[in-house]
Amino acid sequence: MVTSSQSARRRTRHVVPDRDMVAGNCFEVVGGSGGVQLARNRLVVAGRGRSLRAPVPPARGTEPARRSLPVRFLYWPGWKKLAAMATTVATIGASGAAVAALWFSGQSLRATDDQYDLSRQTAVTDRFRVAAEQLSSDKINVRLSGIYLLERLAKDSPADQPTVFTLLTSFLRTHPQATACTAEVSGPTTFPGPVPDPPDATPIDVQAVLTAIVRRDPGSDDIGYGPDLDRLCLPRATLSVSSDAAPAPLRRVRLDRTYLRGGDLRGANLSGSQLAFADLSFATLSRADLTGARLGGANLVYAGFDDGRLLATSFDDANLSFATFSGADLTGATFDRANLTRANFARANLSEVNFAGARLTEVNLDGANLAGADLTGATLAGADLAGADLTGAVMDGANLDGVTHDEATIWPKGFRPPPAAR
Numbered sequence: 001m002v003t004s005s006q007s008a009r010r011r012t013r014h015v016v017p018d019r020d021m022v023a024g025n026c027f028e029v030v031g032g033s034g035g036v037q038l039a040r041n042r043l044v045v046a047g048r049g050r051s052l053r054a055p056v057p058p059a060r061g062t063e064p065a066r067r068s069l070p071v072r073f074l075y076w077p078g079w080k081k082l083a084a085m086a087t088t089v090a091t092i093g094a095s096g097a098a099v100a101a102l103w104f105s106g107q108s109l110r111a112t113d114d115q116y117d118l119s120r121q122t123a124v125t126d127r128f129r130v131a132a133e134q135l136s137s138d139k140i141n142v143r144l145s146g147i148y149l150l151e152r153l154a155k156d157s158p159a160d161q162p163t164v165f166t167l168l169t170s171f172l173r174t175h176p177q178a179t180a181c182t183a184e185v186s187g188p189t190t191f192p193g194p195v196p197d198p199p200d201a202t203p204i205d206v207q208a209v210l211t212a213i214v215r216r217d218p219g220s221d222d223i224g225y226g227p228d229l230d231r232l233c234l235p236r237a238t239l240s241v242s243s244d245a246a247p248a249p250l251r252r253v254r255l256d257r258t259y260l261r262g263g264d265l266r267g268a269n270l271s272g273s274q275l276a277f278a279d280l281s282f283a284t285l286s287r288a289d290l291t292g293a294r295l296g297g298a299n300l301v302y303a304g305f306d307d308g309r310l311l312a313t314s315f316d317d318a319n320l321s322f323a324t325f326s327g328a329d330l331t332g333a334t335f336d337r338a339n340l341t342r343a344n345f346a347r348a349n350l351s352e353v354n355f356a357g358a359r360l361t362e363v364n365l366d367g368a369n370l371a372g373a374d375l376t377g378a379t380l381a382g383a384d385l386a387g388a389d390l391t392g393a394v395m396d397g398a399n400l401d402g403v404t405h406d407e408a409t410i411w412p413k414g415f416r417p418p419p420a421a422r
């Protein structure tokens with residue numbers, strides 16, 4: 001027969017559920033002789049102390065507590081950093097290799113360029129030597145070949161242009177006919193009469209050199225200097241260009257005492273050139289630009305400057321008898337003590353021109369602009385002033401005997417004009 005104590009021990013242990021148990025917290029009620037025992041988070045069955053709670057899985061990313069050496073090597077966390085470092089090193093290495101390749105390529109190109117420059121200089125030297133030898137030939141066709149070869153060399157190698165034209169001008173100075181009239185132009189040429197007949201026309205090879213000078217690039221000349229043609233005998237030489245071409249670049253060419261009687265310089269650019277005591281009698285310089293040129297003491301008898309540009313050009317002491325300046329612009333030019341007997345300035349712009357002490361006997365100033373001109377002490381006997389504008393001109397001591405003028409002539413303010421010859 002079961003006693004009451006045994007019945008109590010055999011009673012089933014009742015677990016009292018609670019809301020805490022649903023949330024993961026449970027309590028147990030243990031019956032027995034010891035009364036009721038309440039335990040948290042644990043269910044004890046039959047007094048064995050076994051927990052009924054589900055096992056908690058290990059945290060994500062953790063490895064088993066016990067790992068072998070290969071597994072630890074495989075899962076070593078430094079692999080990512082090591083891979084990044086390796087990538088960086090590889091990139092730097094590739095960049096260095098590219099830079100080295102570029103450097104070596106640059107060195108190779110530089111060596112190639114140096115070799116090319118050396119070959120080019122050698123070719124230029126050889127061409128120069130051959131051309132110089134041809135200039136000394138006694139055959140005209142060989143000399144012409146040398147001249148044209150040098151001209152081509154100057155175009156291909158601008159740095160050598162001054163040397164090329166120094167050689168060509170030296171050739172002119174050793175040419176017999178280019179020095180035949182040196183004695184005639186060694187002194188002032190202000191004589192009033194016509195000059196003696198010149199030698200024969202300029203030889204073909206000499207003209208070929210002058211043509212090369214006209215066609216050269218003045219930007220490659222020595223700074224401040226052009227070809228030196230001083231004291232050469234170049235009668236009837238052509239230094240002109242066609243009317244539809246750019247002006248012949250003779251700027252800063254030295255032509256002091258050069259004999260150019262009857263020369264053709266139409267459209268030539270002689271701005272800033274030196275032509276002191278040069279002989280340009282009977283020369284044609286229409287449309288030429290002589291701005292700032294110096295022609296002091298030059299022989300310009302019968303020279304033609306029609307429609308030319310002669311701003312601030314100096315003709316002091318020059319002989320300009322019978323010269324023509326129709327339609328030319330001579331603003332600011334000077335003619336101190338120049339001989340302008342029977343010169344033609346019809347419709348020319350002579351504003352601010354200095355004619356002090358000049359001889360303007362029987363000069364034609366029909367329709368010329370002489371505003372602000374200085375005619376102090378000038379001789380205008382027999383001059384034609386019909387339609388001339390003398391506004392603001394200085395005429396102190398000017399000789400106006402026999403001048404002709406009309407109602408279109410404009411005199412300086414307060415000036416009393418002489419009686420008209422017609």
